[in-house]
Amino acid sequence: MGQRQTQILKHDLKAVAEDLKWASVDLVKIAERLRGTENEADAWAILRMVGVLINGEDRLNKYAGEVKSGRIVRTKG
Secondary structure, three states, rough: HHHHHHHHHHHHHHHHHHHHHHHHHHHHHHHHHHHHOOHHHHHHHHHHHHHHHHHHHHHHHHHHHHHHHHOOOOOOO
């Protein structure tokens, strides 16, 4: 049972990381449209948020790698 739960955990971590990646891509596009307008401050705020999302994506991918290597194991509980 533990192996299946661990596979689900790895899949979920990678899926959420991918969601963060695509949200970041979309937000960068929005920020690019705002740059050079009266909303320049909003563009920079969005880019700061993108940095947070990218850091979260990196952390989730590292956790998924630890799950794959067996350092993190999920058990039924």
